[in-house]
Amino acid sequence: SAVISQKPSRDICQRGTSLTIQCQVDSQVTMMFWYRQQPGQSLTLIATANQGSEATYESGFVIDKFPISRPNLTFSTLTVSNMSPEDSSIYLCSVSDGYNEQFFGPGTRLTVL
């Protein structure tokens, strides 16, 4: 299984600012995903991070709010832009080699004041 790290592990941010979350994998993977887990809720997919092209966003999520980069097969970033308290969540990166098991990073706990 892949080993996934995320930075930062947690942060407290002010309303209106932006935060970039990094996801690093210890091996090359085909698929990388970003999920959000709001307090007391289950996980919701934000977007699929595509290497060499724009991310594919799920309904209800837009690039201006959640820009994503994927410069290579082991790294991706998610930016949460112009934050509001409603963005307070755990953000998780996951990876897959295709139609197989998905593995998750430890998550980034974001609190917006």
Added chain:
Amino acid sequence: KQEVTQIPAALSVPEGENLVLNCSFTDSAIYNLQWFRQDPGKGLTSLLLIQSSQREQTSGRLNASLDKSSGRSTLYIAASQPGDSATYLCAVTKGWDSGGSNYKLTFGKGTLLTVNP
């Protein structure tokens, strides 16, 4: 739209008991089903993956079954231990023919398990 339901929402058992967690999904056209464990404030740990063509998977004290036609899966935990206390999440991926985000995991809300010493 795929919906995943997990019952019960919370479960408290004494140590040593065998237990079953339930997961149901509305669209039987899935590619696979995965069970995860989430400790408080942490990421997810993959427990078991069942492909749509399989009926069950086993890992140690865990056994997961899949009845795709009825849209159900169960996670059986034998001889529970306090260290098993966590939230257990069930998630499914779309079938290949569905198009769109075929790799997308659709999650249930989880079952919060507490195993008391």
